[in-house]
Amino acid sequence: MKKKLFLSLFIAACAVSQLSAQMLVGSYNIRLKVSSDSVNGNVWAKRCQVMCDQINFMSPDILGTQEVLHVQLLDMLKGLDGYDYIGVGRDDGAQGGEYAAIFYKSDRMRLLDQGNFWISETPDRPGLGWDAACIRICTWGKFAKQTATNDEAFYCFNLHMDHVGVVARREGAKLIVSKIREIAGDAPVIVTGDFNVDQDDEIYGIFTQSGLLKDSYVSSRLRFAENGTFNSFDTDLYTHSRIDHVFVSPCWQVDAYGVLTNSYWMPDEASAQLMKGHDAPQEIDFARYIRRQPSDHYPVFVRLN
Numbered sequence: 001m002k003k004k005l006f007l008s009l010f011i012a013a014c015a016v017s018q019l020s021a022q023m024l025v026g027s028y029n030i031r032l033k034v035s036s037d038s039v040n041g042n043v044w045a046k047r048c049q050v051m052c053d054q055i056n057f058m059s060p061d062i063l064g065t066q067e068v069l070h071v072q073l074l075d076m077l078k079g080l081d082g083y084d085y086i087g088v089g090r091d092d093g094a095q096g097g098e099y100a101a102i103f104y105k106s107d108r109m110r111l112l113d114q115g116n117f118w119i120s121e122t123p124d125r126p127g128l129g130w131d132a133a134c135i136r137i138c139t140w141g142k143f144a145k146q147t148a149t150n151d152e153a154f155y156c157f158n159l160h161m162d163h164v165g166v167v168a169r170r171e172g173a174k175l176i177v178s179k180i181r182e183i184a185g186d187a188p189v190i191v192t193g194d195f196n197v198d199q200d201d202e203i204y205g206i207f208t209q210s211g212l213l214k215d216s217y218v219s220s221r222l223r224f225a226e227n228g229t230f231n232s233f234d235t236d237l238y239t240h241s242r243i244d245h246v247f248v249s250p251c252w253q254v255d256a257y258g259v260l261t262n263s264y265w266m267p268d269e270a271s272a273q274l275m276k277g278h279d280a281p282q283e284i285d286f287a288r289y290i291r292r293q294p295s296d297h298y299p300v301f302v303r304l305n
Helices: 001-020 033-039 044-058 070-079 166-186 203-206
Strands: 023-029 061-068 084-085 102-105 109-118 138-144 154-160 189-194 222-224 245-248 254-259 266-269 289-292 300-304
Touching: 023 154, 023 189, 044 070, 044 138, 044 266, 061 154, 061 189, 070 084, 084 109, 084 154, 102 109, 102 138, 102 254, 138 166, 154 166, 166 189, 166 203, 245 300
Parallel strands: 023 061, 154 189, 222 254
Antiparallel strands: 023 300, 061 102, 084 102, 109 138, 138 154, 189 245, 254 300, 266 289
């Protein structure tokens, strides 16, 4: 009887230990705040509220974000529950231009070190790289769980590669792999970002064939990804292309991967009349609303062990 009880307690303890070892990470291009989006109905104030609600519900330990202007960063910090961040504006290394900010749950994660480098021939300072249309930056942080020792630390790199320059993406990918080796050494690594190339592109292979990284989508035990990761603010579009990736060191076990296509709805002034639904209880009233996305990218969330 005592042996059975001990075995049951041991199994339960192992299950609790395994659960506590899990970590949720994500990548989210939030779409920078531009006036033309608001004119088209994709208003930042509403988008921010929906994204923050979504992030708070998912409650990732680490979230890499892209296209975050300083004003958006401040808005998100107000809306997010218990998150701190690292990162700088890409244009000047301070507050100018887009951030590749890494948000982290400050009660779960300890920040041990941090830094930034530019995806260019001069990675130590702001500047255009190769044939890039925009200045591009990679933000990195060294983290450990609050309950872990510094020996159990891992690194997270978050980036946004150029949307125009093919050479910039190719040479930038080589630079990022080199920087990961230089900064992280043998420690476990997570790489999040908008890479602006999908899983069929040669530049994707620079990461997955480096020996340092694997694609969490390919390696996941469970997968929920009914669409690619870019939607162009159109909920009816489908693509197989995944341009937002979460790459991880081979030592990570990828338990689950998801591309979340959550929407929100806004009133349609041209069709405000209430109606009844097909086979719906008569107590329910419906109205024709416009379905919208909080960003022109879908977020990616990955559960790691």
